[in-house]
Amino acid sequence: MKVYGSLLLQAGNAHARAGNAVAAKHFLGEARQIAAKVPDGQCYHSSIFGPSSIAMQHTDIAINLGEFGDALAASKTMPGGGSALHLLGKCRHDTDRALVHLKTGDTDKAVALLSSTASAAPFWFQNQRLSKSIVKDLLHTPASKSPQLRGLATKLGVC
Template sequence: VGPSAQPTRPSGDLVRSLLPGADSAAGTGEEDLRRLEIRMNRLRTLFTSCDYARLELELPALIADLRQVAGTSCDAAGLLAAAYQTSASLLLKHGDHGHAWLAVGRAMGEAERSGDPVVVASSVRVHAHLLARENHAAQAVTLIRHVVDQMSGAYDLKSPRHLAVLGMLLLRGVTASALAGSRNSVRDFLTEARDVAARMPDSTQDTWSNFGRVNVELHAVNASVVLGDAGLALDAARPLMRRHIPVPERRAALWTDAAHAYSQQGRLADGYQALRIAESCAPQDVGRPAVRALVADMAARDRRRTLPQLHHFARQLGVSA
């Protein structure tokens, strides 16, 4: 595996695309809207493939084009909300919480204009993610629970898209609960998420999420890591390591969480190997600030430098022990 991608700051173009401005009243035909939807789906694929550099280059143009038509169509407003949601998620990967708040605000506004409760729930999910990362995990859990209660029930009558977005909201509840240190809440959200996943058709490919049974178990691993239950995390991770996980961002998350768990147990060599596997899944994901901080911590704890390859890896990522 070659050197990992170096972290980048969000470009000025992406940040400028989030700023308020006059929207054009230009109309659009159904075919034009369909092309915009295809572009949005492609950019979502770039995110799940961890091609953050290309995503950052292409998002501003799509946002500009969607802003041209969002005022004339509820569907276009929903697509614009999705573009802002993706922007917020990308900025969170960069560790840029300040501009992520701007993107979340824009996403919530367009979601309300769309009139689609599923789009609103998707925007709430990103909002809750940012709240939790800003040390407001308890508030994030309360927000998620409120929206989940509105979306739950009568699952047989719900569309796969509704179930997928509800499931992803529940998984955000798992993460936020772990950050809040609430094992009971983690357990409750996981139970609900598993119930929803069991109702999802296995063949469903939803463009709004990659929700399913495997993603639920990946979040269970992450929650155990966040709670400091390294042994439980690795027990949950091992069967997933033997599975084919088609989404690169999810594969990288599994191995990064495994690296955290190994590090918590003081198994730095195993942690290093897990990080290199994560890098092979998604090089750009390993370059984000959270992973770089983990590598720096692991290298600092290897005071006798018994793992020269770990220190070389840290230098590749531009971090110092």
């Protein structure tokens, strides 16, 4: 069931990236039904699937559809603060959350999430295009005066 649920999420993400909201939400809904029946955070066949995966991928799907209000709501449904996710999964989700907070106007929260992610996985963070893009965009907001953001910009070479 977990592998099937993971495949449904991949299909949902593919449709979201193609701009097909109806299909993306259909596959997300199907995956959500399966996730309700399985324990969170267990890995089968190199696939982690469960309620945490649903929260993470729902956020990503909403971002890809440009539905930032929905993405913000989805990000808040993460069970246990993401404790069932592996480190890089949590970092990816927190980077998505930073983007959502940037897009919804909470730039201080975006900076805090990026800073936390940079501390948790510095090499990963420095090699992500999304991290660089968010930091560049934050430099054009009132958060640009933040020493924390300036440090991230320097670290990423985007100042």
